[in-house]
Amino acid sequence: MLKRIDPSQTKAWTQLESKAREMREKHLKDLFAEDPNRFEKMKREHKDLLFDFSKNLIDAESLELLEELFSECGVKEGIQAMLSGEKINETEGRAVLHTALRNFSDEEILVDGQSVNEDIEKVLEQMQDFSDLIISGNWKGYSGKTIKHIVNIGIGGSDLGPLMVYEALKPYHNHLRCHYVSNVDGAHINETLKDLDPEQTLFIIASKTFTTQETMTNARSAREWFLRSNASENDIAKHFVAVSTNREKVIDFGIDPTNMFVFWDWVGGRYSVWSAIGLSLACGLGYKNFEKFLRGAHSMDRHLAEADFKNNIPMQMAALGIWYVNFMGAESEAIIPYDQNMHRFAAYFQQGNMESNGKYIDRNGQKVSYATGPIIWGEPGTNGQHAFFQLMHQGTRFIPADFIGFAESHYTMGDHHLKLLSNFLAQTEALMIGKTKEEVEAEMKAKGSSEEEIAKIAPYRVFEGNRPTTSILGQKSDPESLGALIAAYEHKIFIQGLVWNIYSFDQWGVELGKALANTILPLLSEGGEIDKDASTKGLITYIRNRRGIKG
Numbered sequence: 076m077l078k079r080i081d082p083s084q085t086k087a088w089t090q091l092e093s094k095a096r097e098m099r100e101k102h103l104k105d106l107f108a109e110d111p112n113r114f115e116k117m118k119r120e121h122k123d124l125l126f127d128f129s130k131n132l133i134d135a136e137s138l139e140l141l142e143e144l145f146s147e148c149g150v151k152e153g154i155q156a157m158l159s160g161e162k163i164n165e166t167e168g169r170a171v172l173h174t175a176l177r178n179f180s181d182e183e184i185l186v187d188g189q190s191v192n193e194d195i196e197k198v199l200e201q202m203q204d205f206s207d208l209i210i211s212g213n214w215k216g217y218s219g220k221t222i223k224h225i226v227n228i229g230i231g232g233s234d235l236g237p238l239m240v241y242e243a244l245k246p247y248h249n250h251l252r253c254h255y256v257s258n259v260d261g262a263h264i265n266e267t268l269k270d271l272d273p274e275q276t277l278f279i280i281a282s283k284t285f286t287t288q289e290t291m292t293n294a295r296s297a298r299e300w301f302l303r304s305n306a307s308e309n310d311i312a313k314h315f316v317a318v319s320t321n322r323e324k325v326i327d328f329g330i331d332p333t334n335m336f337v338f339w340d341w342v343g344g345r346y347s348v349w350s351a352i353g354l355s356l357a358c359g360l361g362y363k364n365f366e367k368f369l370r371g372a373h374s375m376d377r378h379l380a381e382a383d384f385k386n387n388i389p390m391q392m393a394a395l396g397i398w399y400v401n402f403m404g405a406e407s408e409a410i411i412p413y414d415q416n417m418h419r420f421a422a423y424f425q426q427g428n429m430e431s432n433g434k435y436i437d438r439n440g441q442k443v444s445y446a447t448g449p450i451i452w453g454e455p456g457t458n459g460q461h462a463f464f465q466l467m468h469q470g471t472r473f474i475p476a477d478f479i480g481f482a483e484s485h486y487t488m489g490d491h492h493l494k495l496l497s498n499f500l501a502q503t504e505a506l507m508i509g510k511t512k513e514e515v516e517a518e519m520k521a522k523g524s525s526e527e528e529i530a531k532i533a534p535y536r537v538f539e540g541n542r543p544t545t546s547i548l549g550q551k552s553d554p555e556s557l558g559a560l561i562a563a564y565e566h567k568i569f570i571q572g573l574v575w576n577i578y579s580f581d582q583w584g585v586e587l588g589k590a591l592a593n594t595i596l597p598l599l600s601e602g603g604e605i606d607k608d609a610s611t612k613g614l615i616t617y618i619r620n621r622r623g624i625k626g
């Protein structure tokens with residue numbers, strides 16, 4: 076059982092509030108000037124990864140108070156409860172064990188007194204055998220040809236994880252091409268399938284529940300498309316496999332249970348990339364790379380369990396987030412990878428974070444009196460610089476940002492990579508130091524601007540700076556680093572949920588819309604009386620009229 080402490084009633088919380096008032100008067104430039112060892116003191120390393128927390132608007136005393144907050148809220152005990160398989164997802168009565176999926180230690184992990192180690196190993200072996208068959212070409216399609224294209228059909232956690240990782244690890248792609256179809260918008264499946272050959276295409280139907288409307292609709296359309304070729308029902312087994320916890324529904328759909336890869340209810344959808352949901356990765360990157368990805372995450376799990384607060388990277392990330400959201404007034408956090416292949420990284424953690432911590436009811440069933448999960452957003456640099464960075468530099472919002480990059484690139488053409496990295500460093504520097512009025516005036520004067528022009532234009536060219544960033548650097552984007560990085564963000568989310576006294580592993584907030592969509596669908600297809608508010612009724616009527624459907 077997790078503690079049920081209202082964080083705003085703790086001793087540390089009140090002290091943090093007054094500390095934040097003090098810190099709001101400070102400038103990051105001064106913090107660096109006061110302490111030449113700030114970088115050394117505030118950087119943390121894990122394997123290849125360097126986390127530079129020094130450009131954050133925080134000092135040692137604030138961090139000590141956050142450590143106290145963590146201990147008052149039972150963070151350590153909460154982490155232990157998760158790692159040991161306790162049913163900490165209390166609203167769904169489930170354990171939360173994505174860490175078990177990447178556990179390469181000898182430690183046995185129990186759910187309801189039963190070890191899960193063997194089950195996990197079995198599925199990993201099944202994934203390895205299957206991906207080897209597909210990659211080697213020994214698995215043949217119905218006409219005897221090898222598989223060239225893999226289409227993963229899933230949504231949310233059954234899509235974003237594998238899609239993000241497949242993109243991020245492009246340099247590791249083999250000859251197979253993986254595609255990801257998620258949206259129920261027919262554009263998605265149509266545009267994906269239009270260039271594919273059914274004889275050489277394998278579908279992975281990925282759904283924890285195997286009931287999700289979008290996925291089942293896309294899966295049925297894929298089956299129809301497949302059967303429109305010369306294939307027969309018997310050929311489905313060679314072209315459709317399923318990843319799910321729901322064996323019955325998989326069989327109902329017509330997929331041979333021997334072509335089913337299971338996972339378990341103790342794997343949350345948005346934490347499932349480590350499970351058989353990663354099957355497309357095992358195929359498209361090779362099983363060895365998939366395993367390296369798991370091992371990278373495992374190393375971060377060990378770090379989480381073993382390092383003390385000061386040296387614990389996910390704890391430091393979580394502490395900073397809480398500091399900004401609850402004490403410094405931040406409403407959002409940006410994640411900006413200076414790595415084009417990581418272009419879905421922010422979108423992935425948008426789900427990971429916002430679905431986990433976007434909640435206003437606490438573990439006592441009461442409405443919280445403080446802010447919980449922030450808005451997560453971001454796009455890769457340098458593109459973001461030409462889009463939303465204006466607001467980050469000179470807007471009225473306070474937006475802490477993570478910058479992620481790698482010292483080396485897989486792509487050695489020209490000097491692209493050094494230009495990329497110089498932009499990364501320049502932006503974090505600029506966000507921090509800004510540019511004073513005096514500097515702007517002197518610069519304009521040196522360029523020969525008139526006094527009048529300087530007076531008129533200078534205010535627009537001033538940057539306050541003092542915008543906090545965390546820089547995360549690695550050697551080279553590879554499966555291990557990516558695994559470790561994702562695990563660090565996952566743990567950050569959980570730790571924050573522990574402090575905010577919310578349940579991070581359920582997602583009741585997505586249910587209402589799904590249920591209402593089911594009431595609207597027949598009104599759009601069959602007509603009938605519309606018992607809805609005036610706006611929804613008016614919109615339904617518009618669509619009916621435009622589509623020639625009689626009421």
Ligand SMILES: O=P(O)(O)OC[C@H]1O[C@H](O)[C@H](O)[C@@H](O)[C@@H]1O
Nearest residue numbers: 231232233282283284287344585
């Ligand atoms: O894997 P599935 O059961 O198809 O679920 C797919 C997704 O839909 C749900 O509504 C949740 O919002 C997500 O957390 C989940 O990942």
